Amino acid sequence: MIATTLLHPDAFLSPLAIEEAVGRALDEDLGRAGDVTSIATIPEATQAHAVMVARQAGVIAGLPLAVAAFQRLSPDIAITAHVRDGDAVAAGVNVLTLSGPARAILSGERTALNFVGRLSGIATLTADYVRHTSGTKMRICCTRKTTPGLRALEKYAVRCGGGFNHRFGLDDAVLIKDNHIAVAGGIRPVLDSARAKIGHLVKIEIEVDTLDQLQEVLDTGMADVVLLDNMDIDALKRAVAMAQGRVVLEASGGVTRESISSIAATGVDYASAGALTHSAPNFDVALDIDA
Incomplete structure (x- = not known):
């Protein structure tokens, strides 16, 4: 699966931004020795099947980053997406299904969830704001008050929720x-x-x-x-x-x-x-x- 096929069709996010963010996040989590817990407890050949589940209703964003994180850890992980970024989901909906090496799935779990949790939260809040502008010409947009290093991702999530972007930086x-x-x-x-x-x-x-x-x-x-x-x-x-x-x-x-x-x-x-x-x-x- 190509992670970028899950991007919102009308939002802007460079594949290079996905690659850089995922690499930085995995480096932060795996450190120098890797996932010592999974290595110590799970035999190398063990396979696993997992589902990523939305436990609340809202708007999904960040799936391309989750997929990229798992695929970076193992290209042998098979991933099926049941929704794409920008889709509204009900509580209990499966958004991704994964099958493959158990160690890689467990090692990528938190990084993938962090991206989807953070960006879907922004998309969901934005969609709530947008609903309150129904019937008017006004557009709701974000600002530069973003998490350092994550601005492109967070502004992308705003677009997934139906909002619009203000400046990306001081230079545009x-x-x-x-x-x-x-x-x-x-x-x-x-x-x-x-x-x-x-x-x-x-x-x-x-x-x-x-x-x-x-x-x-x-x-x-x-x-x-x-x-x-x-x-x-x-x-x-x-x-x-x-x-x-x-x-x-x-x-x-x-x-x-x-x-x-x-x-x-x-x-x-x-x-x-x-x-x-x-x-x-x-x-x-x-x-x-x-x-």
Whole structure:
């Protein structure tokens, strides 16, 4: 089985990112001596059959990494996938079936479950946010508040849950925050400087705290996106009326499952929530040996 065939068809994750993450995780777990417990207790020729089971309802993500972990430990492990990333599952559903060398299956168990548990948790939480935006044009997106070293995977999981990605890093778009504005001397100076130095394909987003600042940005005509930071519902509605579609509007700060419906109803284009990646509960998934 090729692990990448289980990727969500509309999400972005490089096969190289899968390979690198799996290798790092296995190195961390196996250390210098390997799985000493399995080596000491399981004869080398022993075969096993196992199922990976979702113990709760939710959205699956991370299966390509689980498969890659097992296959890296032994190409003789036969794996059947019953779902793919992005699929919604009920509690008790088998997501993978594995047959092959018992030592390799046991050695890869925790690494595989860690990936699926973490990423499915993000996908499941994101899907819950997305459900609250039904009937509106607003898209929910993640932030850079990700686990160091796992950003590409966690942002992929957001896509699996129906969300969208904000910047992947500091290098793929300009996002002018309040501290940039303060150091540069104001909104117009900071936008003048940014527009003069970036390429024509690089977007500029600028953060504002007040409607007066939004008006100043609109008057310059130099921003593509305006981030409305910690504005209440009334201010968001007024911002939409002021912008009249001239810029993309993103709500940020205080974006929770309790507030997301009201934010979506204001007419803003995007809402970003760090909670999608920094506060998603782990998805309950297990590996059961049945033979």
